[in-house]
Amino acid sequence: MPLVNGGKIVDDSFVKLAVDTPLPEGGDILVPAERFLGDAEGFLERAGKVGVIWPNNRDIAELVPYLGKIAAVALVFPTFRDGRAYSQARLLRERYDYRGELRATGQVLRDQFVFMLRAGFDAFEVKKQADAEAFMQTAKRYSVFYQPTGDGRITALHRRMQLRHSEGVGT
Amino acid sequence: MYAYDEIDRTLVNERVSEFRDQVQRRLSGELTEDEFKMLRLQNGVYLQLHAYMFRVAIPYGTLASNQLRALAHIARKYDRGYGHFTTRQNIQFNWIKLSDLPDALADLAEVGIHAMQTSGNNMRNVTSDQWAGVAPGEIEDPRIWSELIRQHTTLHPEFSFLPRKFKIAITASEHDRAAIKVHDIGLKLIKNEKGETGFEVLVGGGLGRTPFIGKTIKHFVHGRDILSYIEAILRVYNQYGRRDNIYKARIKILVHELGIEKFSREVEEEWQQIRNSSLQIDDEVIEDIRSRFTYPSYEKLPHMPDELRQAAADPDFEAWRKNSVAPHKVQGYSIVTISLKPTGGPPGDATAEQMDVLADLADKYSFGEIRVGHEQNLALPHVAKRDLPALWKALDKLGLATPNVNLITDIIACPGLDYCSLANARSIPIAQELTRRFANHELANLIGRLHINISGCINACGHHHVGHIGILGVEKNGEEVYQITIGGRADENAALGTLIGPGVKFDEVADVVEDIVEAYLALRERPEELFMDTVKRLGVEPFKERVYATR
Amino acid sequence: MTSPLQQKLKITGPSIVTANRTWDGVVIYRTAAKDWSEQLADAAIVRNADEAKALLAESVADDVGAIGPYIAPVQVDDAGKILPGNLREEIRRTGVTIDLPV
Numbered sequence: 001m002p003l004v005n006g007g008k009i010v011d012d013s014f015v016k017l018a019v020d021t022p023l024p025e026g027g028d029i030l031v032p033a034e035r036f037l038g039d040a041e042g043f044l045e046r047a048g049k050v051g052v053i054w055p056n057n058r059d060i061a062e063l064v065p066y067l068g069k070i071a072a073v074a075l076v077f078p079t080f081r082d083g084r085a086y087s088q089a090r091l092l093r094e095r096y097d098y099r100g101e102l103r104a105t106g107q108v109l110r111d112q113f114v115f116m117l118r119a120g121f122d123a124f125e126v127k128k129q130a131d132a133e134a135f136m137q138t139a140k141r142y143s144v145f146y147q148p149t150g151d152g153r154i155t156a157l158h159r160r161m162q163l164r165h166s167e168g169v170g171t
Numbered sequence: 172m173y174a175y176d177e178i179d180r181t182l183v184n185e186r187v188s189e190f191r192d193q194v195q196r197r198l199s200g201e202l203t204e205d206e207f208k209m210l211r212l213q214n215g216v217y218l219q220l221h222a223y224m225f226r227v228a229i230p231y232g233t234l235a236s237n238q239l240r241a242l243a244h245i246a247r248k249y250d251r252g253y254g255h256f257t258t259r260q261n262i263q264f265n266w267i268k269l270s271d272l273p274d275a276l277a278d279l280a281e282v283g284i285h286a287m288q289t290s291g292n293n294m295r296n297v298t299s300d301q302w303a304g305v306a307p308g309e310i311e312d313p314r315i316w317s318e319l320i321r322q323h324t325t326l327h328p329e330f331s332f333l334p335r336k337f338k339i340a341i342t343a344s345e346h347d348r349a350a351i352k353v354h355d356i357g358l359k360l361i362k363n364e365k366g367e368t369g370f371e372v373l374v375g376g377g378l379g380r381t382p383f384i385g386k387t388i389k390h391f392v393h394g395r396d397i398l399s400y401i402e403a404i405l406r407v408y409n410q411y412g413r414r415d416n417i418y419k420a421r422i423k424i425l426v427h428e429l430g431i432e433k434f435s436r437e438v439e440e441e442w443q444q445i446r447n448s449s450l451q452i453d454d455e456v457i458e459d460i461r462s463r464f465t466y467p468s469y470e471k472l473p474h475m476p477d478e479l480r481q482a483a484a485d486p487d488f489e490a491w492r493k494n495s496v497a498p499h500k501v502q503g504y505s506i507v508t509i510s511l512k513p514t515g516g517p518p519g520d521a522t523a524e525q526m527d528v529l530a531d532l533a534d535k536y537s538f539g540e541i542r543v544g545h546e547q548n549l550a551l552p553h554v555a556k557r558d559l560p561a562l563w564k565a566l567d568k569l570g571l572a573t574p575n576v577n578l579i580t581d582i583i584a585c586p587g588l589d590y591c592s593l594a595n596a597r598s599i600p601i602a603q604e605l606t607r608r609f610a611n612h613e614l615a616n617l618i619g620r621l622h623i624n625i626s627g628c629i630n631a632c633g634h635h636h637v638g639h640i641g642i643l644g645v646e647k648n649g650e651e652v653y654q655i656t657i658g659g660r661a662d663e664n665a666a667l668g669t670l671i672g673p674g675v676k677f678d679e680v681a682d683v684v685e686d687i688v689e690a691y692l693a694l695r696e697r698p699e700e701l702f703m704d705t706v707k708r709l710g711v712e713p714f715k716e717r718v719y720a721t722r
Numbered sequence: 723m724t725s726p727l728q729q730k731l732k733i734t735g736p737s738i739v740t741a742n743r744t745w746d747g748v749v750i751y752r753t754a755a756k757d758w759s760e761q762l763a764d765a766a767i768v769r770n771a772d773e774a775k776a777l778l779a780e781s782v783a784d785d786v787g788a789i790g791p792y793i794a795p796v797q798v799d800d801a802g803k804i805l806p807g808n809l810r811e812e813i814r815r816t817g818v819t820i821d822l823p824v
Contacts, residue, residue, distance in 0.1 A: 081209055081292065083332025087409045090329055095444065111193065111210055118328035130201070141189055144182040146322040148449040149329070155449075156178045156322060157456050164459060198745055200786040218789055220814050222747035252824035268746040520823045588810060589818040599820050649808055 002132035005101070005123040007139065009132050012125075014051055014072065030074055033058060036066075044069050051101065056084035060091050067098045072123070077106035086119045093120035094150035110138045118149050172235050172540055173318050174463050175283040182325070183280045186287055190214050191273035198270065213293060213331070215261075215286030216272060219592050225250075225264045225272060226289040227279065231299035231317040231341070232260040232543040236530040239541050241282040243526035249275045254526070256511060256519040258545045258583055258634055259338065260298045261289055265590055292420075293331045294324035294405075298340045300348045301544035304466070305552045307500045310360050311368060313343040315461050316397065319452065323398050330405045334412035335420035337405070338377075341370075345663065350545055352376045352385045352665035353637060355422045356404060361391065368394040374404060374434070375426030376665075378631035383423040384665050386431045388438065394457070396442075399450040403442035407434070467538035467553050472503025475556070482560035490612060491563055494574035496554075505556055507537075509549040509566060510573040510581065514610045517599045518584045519547030525569050536562050546622075547583055548576065578615040579623060579688070580606040583634055587627030587644065588651070594627035596644025596651035597677070601625055604681045609688075618688055621702045624659070637661035639702050640687060641668040642680060651677045657687065657714060658706040669711045672719045683718060690717040731771045731778075735807070736798050738765035739774075739781045740814070741788035749814050750788060752781045758788060762804050762815050767796070 003012040014028045019035055028049040036043055036052045043050045044066070051072025054063060063073065073092060075085035085104070092098040103123035104116050110131035116124065117139055126132035145153050154162075175183075190210075197207040211217075215226040227242065234242075242262055246254045249271045250264040257263055267275065276286060288295055297317045304312040320339060324330070330337075342349040343360035351357030357373035369391045376385025392400045404422075411429075413419045426434045482488045497506040509529070511519050521529075529549065533541045536558045537551035544550060554562060566572040575581050582605060585591065587598030602625055609615050624638025628645070635641035641656040653675055656668030675683050688702075694713055695705045706714070739752035750758040751765035759765070768774040774793050781791035795807030806812040813819060 080206070081332055082414060083292075083330070084410055084414075086329045086332065087406055109206060111189075115326075115328040115331055142182070142185050142326070144178050144185065146182070146325050147327055147329075156182075157452075157459075159178060160176070160459050161455060164455075198786075203785050204744075204789050218742055218747060220810070221749060221817065222742070251822065253822070270745045517820060517823065522824050588813060589820055597819060599818075603820065651809070 001125050001127065002129055003103075003123065003125055004132050004135045007136050009135075014049070016053070028071070030072065033063075037062070040066055051103070053105070054088065056082065056088060060088040061096075063092075064096050067092070067096055067100070070100060072101035072103055073098065074103040074105045074125075075121075077104060077108060077112075080107040080109055080112060086115065089116070089119040089121055090149060110134050113138045114142050118145065118147075118151050118153070120150050172233055172465050173230075173314070173460075174465065176463065179283065179322075180280075183283070183285045183287075186214075186285065186326070187273065187276045187280050190276060194269060194273050209291060211269075212291035213288060214272075214276070215289035216269070217290060217592075219265065219586075219590050220588075221590070222266045223269055223272070224590070225267045225275065225286065226257070226261050227264075227284060227286045228289050228296040229260045229262060229284075229543045230296055230321050231303060231314045232301040232545075233303075233314060234541040234543060235282070236533040236539040236541065238282045238284055239526050239530040239533070241279055241284060243523040243530070244278060245275050246523040246526070248278075252524075253520055253522045255517070255586065256521065256543055256547050256549070258547060258585075258632065259296060260301075260543050260545065261296055262543075263586075265586075287325055288331075290336075291331075292333045292335050293337065294327065294333075295336055295338045297321045297324065298338070298349055298354075298545065300342045300344055301542040301550055302348060302497070302506055302552065303343065304464075305499050305501075305504075305506055306344050307498050308344065309500070310343045310362060312464070313341045313358075313360050315457065315464060316358070316360065316370075316394070317341050318464075319398070319457070319460055320401065323401070330409055333405070333409055334414045335417070335422075337408070337422065339401070347661075347663040347665075348544065350634075350637070350661040350665070352663075353378055353382075353634070353661060354385065356401065357385045358397070363391055363393075370394070370397055372400065372404075375423040375431070377421055377423045378634055378636050379421070380418050380629050380631075381421075381424065381427075382631070382636045382667050383427060384667065385423075386426065388431065388435045395452050395454075396446050398452060399446045399448065400438075400442055402445060402450055403438045406441050407437045411437075467540075469501045469504060469553070470555070472555055472557065474502055476503070478557040478560055482563075485560075487567075488560060488563050491567075491572050491574040492559060494578070494616075495572075495576045496559060499553070501553075503556055505554050505559060507551045507554045507559070507562065508544070508576045509551065509571050510576050511548050511571070512575055512581050512606065513570055513573050514580065514606045515603050516606070518582050518602050521549070525571060528565070528569050529571070532562060532565055546581065548581070574612060575606075575615060577620050577622070579609045579618050579621045580615060582606065582623045582625060583638065584625040585627050585632035587625070587633075591627060591632075593630055594644070595629075595646035596627050596653065598625045598627040598633055598642075598644060601642060601644070601653070601677070601680050605684060608681050608685060617698075618692070619698075619701050621688075622660075623684065634661060635659075636667045637665060638668065639706070640684060642684075645674065647674065653677070653680045655680075655683055655687075657711060658703070660703060671711055671715050672722075675722075686718040687714055690714050693717075731774050731793065733769070733771050733774050733793070734795070736767050736769055736796050736804075737774055737793050737807075738762070738767060738796050738804070739777045739791050740765070740794050740811070741781060741791035744787055744789055747789075752777055752791065756780060758784075762796070762806065765796070765804060767798065767804065768793075 049071035373385035542550040584602040588594040626633035626635040659668030754766040
């Protein structure tokens with residue numbers, strides 16, 4: 001499954017651990033939430049980056065004490081119809097000020113890229129190669145946004161205010 | 172009317188081009204139906220029994236004449252020459268091809284119409300009072316707020332994949348014409364003691380398999396906070412709404428399971444975190460939206476012009492005027508309801524020709540504006556009283572002057588088994604038969620206000636729970652069987668109807684309704700006592716006794 | 723949603739597979755020639771669960787051509803004419819039971 005990060009298809013430096021996979025010596029790892037919380041200090045002390053795979057039905061606030069120390073959070077879309085991780089993503093970015101990698105995993109299709117970018121995701125495990133290749137093109141599909149989110153894109157309401165004021169100066 | 176600016180236009184065009192790409196990928200096999208289904212639904216495309224169905228949004232029920240002409244054009248060019256107005260201020264086309272849909276959407280985009288989120292598990296078309304902005308005594312025009320909420324909920328990055336669909340309705344009048352109590356969120360525009368605009372917020376109303384009347388979650392939310400408050404409700408719902416069972420996924424079930432107190436605490440906690448964010452709307456933003464609504468320059472006209480006085484001699488005109496013409500906030504003007512319930516016709520259907528002529532009539536007599544109401548009728552909102560006789564003649568010629576608004580033949584009905592893939596029984600032929608049984612206008616007037624609502628399955632698109640008489644079609648051993656309730660209503664005193672007895676067969680429905688009406692005429696205390704009030708006073712029993720005595 | 727192939731098949735009499743055509747939505751029936759037809763008369767008849775399962779499987783495999791294939795009951799009269807087995811299928815075959823407004 002191709003990984004898109006920073007708008008490009010890249011190699012994934014992280015290895016995903018299951019609940020019972022033996023811990024590798026070094027290297028970057030993504031750890032299931034339950035396992036991570038069982039020995040958070042242990043994981044954080046090890047060489048290599050640590051990320052957490054967070055299920056979409058668990059309160060993301062539990063992860064807050066570790067957000068400054070982990071390198072990645074992988075949120076899960078079990079089906080593309082299940083939108084809980086969008087809320088988790090926005091909370092991580094906008095309420096808890098998380099700045100590390102925020103990865104979308106599971107059923108990730110090109111038709112969700114814009115929503116995911118707006119919610120704060122910056123890395124995408126894309127289900128289909130063609131969708132991963134179309135990432136940049138798809139991400140630019142929309143130039144107008146009605147809602148303010150943490151991605152900093154200017155909303156339609158504010159753009160109108162700017163237009164109003166610039167017109168006001170002219171008259 | 173709200174006029175799109177460049178920003179709104181750009182977004183709709185970008186959406187059309189995205190959907191064009193998606194349709195192309197579906198037709199080439201790049202997208203499976205499973206993947207595509209959600210994408211087409213988010214653009215209003217269903218698959219029905221015979222064909223695709225295309226549902227187009229008419230936000231808060233306001234249409235400009237050129238927009239109505241565009242809908243006629245869609246009916247003519249891509250469909251079979253007619254459209255069906257629904258109970259949520261949408262129009263549906265029943266015979267469209269998937270391969271034509273991108274072009275149809277592009278044609279609509281040219282006049283600022285879209286089909287975004289008319290289906291799917293997202294925030295649906297924001298609906299409002301079809302008399303918004305013209306009803307006497309209204310607090311202020313609720314469409315300003317409806318438009319603000321429409322924009323905020325369009326392509327929302329967090330709430331486009333909710334547990335289930337989500338519907339918001341807004342009213343600003345004491346008399347609720349928007350059925351806010353049967354919506355996921357109902358907003359009643361009010362003023363606080365300081366004279367500031369805000370909303371009483373209701374949550375968790377809805378019909379379908381498990382009907383609930385909405386409950387007040389907050390008595391006053393200031394206008395500037397309404398987006399953050401809605402966002403808080405949605406965030407709680409998105410995270411905690413059930414996703415394990417489609418029949419338990421609506422917010423009404425979450426509210427019911429948590430209880431309104433616990434649910435409102437969750438919302439309040441979330442809201443406190445976000446209310447002082449960029450979601451707060453300042454007056455300037457509201458002003459900006461308001462400035463893009465245009466209002467007619469009304470003339471100073473007499474209350475009783477000569478034209479009206481003269482026309483009063485014509486009993487047919489008078490019957491129509493008394494039935495379909497309502498007071499306007501400006502002297503000399505009226506609101507004219509246009510019944511889409513002709514005798515023997517399918518409720519809510521309009522032909523392309525009717526739409527075109529109606530658009531011309533709107534230009535001539537109503538400042539180019541048309542409204543769509545949840546009762547599946549249209550309205551011309553600004554008709555000078557002196558023009559009423561001429562307008563009536565033109566409507567009559569079009570078959571659009573049936574004087575039955577709010578009467579027993581003004582029936583709400585879903586498409587039912589004639590069109591719908593979810594339906595278990597037919598709705599339209601039942602409605603047609605009832606309009607024939609009660610075609611006598613004097614009889615209908617004698618009966619007075621009486622709403623019959625018909626759904627062809629438990630999903631309740633025909634709002635049967637809140638019909639004064641509700642008819643629900645089900646399937647039993649391969650046959651259509653209809654369950655009949657009485658005592659429901661959808662207004663500010665919203666209530667769910669009570670089952671009157673065992674289900675009856677297709678051919679018996681109209682007889683049973685006639686018996687119910689006969690029982691009412693015999694039981695009412697005086698002619699002014701409406702059906703609703705008699706049922707309220709006596710309960711279901713006396714009706715049951717009379718209707719089932721001989722069955 | 724459960725895929726149609728995983729649902730338990732109960733066949734009580736002669737049955738066919740029907741769907742809607744992807745590009746225009748028109749009602750279609752699966753034929754014995756592994757194709758689709760707009761005519762019910764052309765439909766392949768199956769009479770037991772195994773046959774039905776096989777016909778449905780090949781129909782579902784044509785995801786590009788058809789949407790939502792499912793098994794529907796039919797009646798076959800003495801002359802071999804195929805008739806819809808219920809009102810829903812009758813309406814799908816012959817169209818709405820009311821006059822269209824146009």
